[in-house]
Amino acid sequence: MTVFDLWLQQAINGLSLGAMYALLALGFTLVYGILELINFAHFNIFMIGSFVAMWVLQSFGLSGQSVVLTGLPLVGVLLAALIASMLFAGVLGAAMERYALRPLRGITGPAAMITTIGISYILFNIVVLGIGADSKNFPNPLPPMKWHLGGPDGAVLELRQVLIWAVSIILMGGLWVFVQRSRMGKAMRATAQDPEAARMMGVEVDKVILIAFFLGSALAGAGGMIFGLYYNFTSFIIGFTAGLRAFTAAVLGGIGNVPGAMVGGVLIGLIEAFGGQLIGASWADVIIFSILVLVLVFKPTGLFGRLAPTKS
């Protein structure tokens, strides 16, 4: 393996990680952009999404890595799992907003944020107590296709990595188009700029917020499924590290800023991979958070800042 192959391989590793962080970061940013609320339950909605995907795949008779599907059955099974995990996570997020957060709307102070932390812990403990704390073997029906770049000894690109990128790009692109082009997206941007004015112009602010929670959580559900497919395992604990890094990605890119979250996610993934190569895997968090601190010192609004003008 030459040095070039090595860097190429770490770039592939980093981009795969980054795609997942970016999907998660979008959920943080979407909600923050509108409500200026950091939704800590997002961590564990992601985790629950991966469990839902696992159960759906298992219900098709898949277990472990022993069954491989191709063609239409593969696409069908993956789509079913993706839709189920996105729907479940989306409804969970929307329900949380409707029943736990909406009653707190208008109350200043940290009450809403603490509520999201509380819900996060509730979800987490339900999974630990109900399902158990050991790592679960996530079914992987993908054929073990891989491409060798630069000779048999060079970097390896696997099908599941291509799949992660494809799904992430489609979902992120879809979200971008939705926010920029659709009526509801316009209402979201209006609410983010000034909820009072938006309300006066006839925007149903409650509905907009509900949909933001639904979309953000659905992306987390998709992220959970992608996580399972990529790593072939899931566990109750996956939300913490991934969620914290995704949150960091959102802040790095400029929280509230949708393209910023995407770029931030990919950057964090790459930093993690190259940091692991150059310094050591045990230093990953130190490196990530040092860069975050540095960026914030020089550019407090993150790399991209907030697109919407801040409230005065």
Place this chain on the structure above:
Amino acid sequence: MITRRAAAQLIAAVAATSALGAGTARAADEKTLHIGINLPLTGADAQSAKRIQQGAELAFDQANAKNEVPGYKFVTQSYDAATATAGQYDPVQAATNARKMVSDKQTVAAIGPQMSGSGKAMTPILSEGDLATITPASTNPDITNPKFAAQYRPGGKPIYFRTVTTDAYQGPEMANYMAHDLHVKTVYILDDSGAYGVGMADAFQKQAEKDGIKVLGRDRLDPKAADYTAVLTKIKQLNPDALYYGGVSQAGVKLAKQSYDIIPKVIKAGGDGMQTPELLTGGGFPAAEGWYATIAAPHMTSDTKAADFMKAYKAKFGDAPEDYSITAYDAGLVIIHAVKQLIAENKPVTRSNVRDAIQNSKTPTIQGEVAFDANGDLTDRTVSIFQVRKDTSKPLDDVEAQFHYIGVAPQA
């Protein structure tokens, strides 16, 4: 986190203490002896912890049923050492459990912990309370090393006994096996940041260097992180003959999966933290295939000496035990034997007498005669080596069937 069971135990302990009017002498007159069992019963290692718990319980159940110690009844009290936030054993919880045991006056001895990280947190408290514990699985040598006596036995006397040997033998003997039998020339070493994992990897590294194996690097895994591809890609580029992992299953399962994808041809080995059902269920095949693992005890589950135990265990619990179920059972036998000894000598069954009796005991057990050196370590130092070899005729999560016994590790 306080579980309902722990809360109930706490209430019971408080009630017992107040009812007794806090007197050790009177507690000793009671006919019921409590044995505290501290294991990570809900964490990532729950499956193996449960098998250890059941092994220990079987010893006391049998003693009660046979009225082994007339006039005394053993009651085991299990404490969960895992917390939801850690997702596995949590040393802070273990320390809390140690306090609960010490404050329950009827507790005369304990079994556990499974994890050395827990052991390090528990020993100062147990030592001050003069409560002996016998660990059937924790292998970090520091805890019993007299060099660290001020830290782990401030009360003076050893209170941490083992029915397994330590990583001072487990790690190095795997290095010997790699050097002599697998002809490994280069190795990369990983640990999981825990007390057990780091100690294990250190001990392995030292002996590997002595054996002439070149150590290409050493890194540390965050057990809560999901992605180890960066470090594994680095290892791939260094192209070592072998990878050694010191740690338990939370990081180990993910390592097995990802190393299978990235460095499938490298020889992979771990310690007793990898000789677990979790590697087979969470890791699964083909990722687990070929992994070497050790245990810090003789391999007994297929031994004829253990046949009665195996039968009784399966009849009572329905599933198959593992070797550390037997070391736990043996730990139970040592405690029962010590209590019997005290009664035969007409001494009161107090904590400190039980401790002394354990220290001086020579107990016939399944693994042979168990005796301890001056620090509480097992005098026998057998380490057994296994390799995962898929046996499709047996359940794929059966440790006994899927971990193929290779033999006793070469000692230096």
